[in-house]
Amino acid sequence: MGTVYLIHFGRKYKHARHYIGWTGKRKLDERITAHRENRGARLLAVVNAAGIPWEVVRVWTKVTREFERKLKKRKCSRRYCPHCKREATG
């Protein structure tokens, strides 16, 4: 069991607007710090390099890695993102 988190980018990076990540033993805030310091995920490192601000907008706790894979496969992060939902509905 672990935690899945959804990161929303302030601006699009190429076609990406979100990042979905999973963390098991490590605490979420440690994982986020790693992303801020360009350790952990290539996508977030390039997003940082591009000067794009981002934030964690949603967290699912006590979920499995399988849940993360399902979310990624659906490719509809927008539906789960409170920011994008707001934009879509006005």
Ligand SMILES: [Zn+2]
């Ligand atoms: Zn979003």
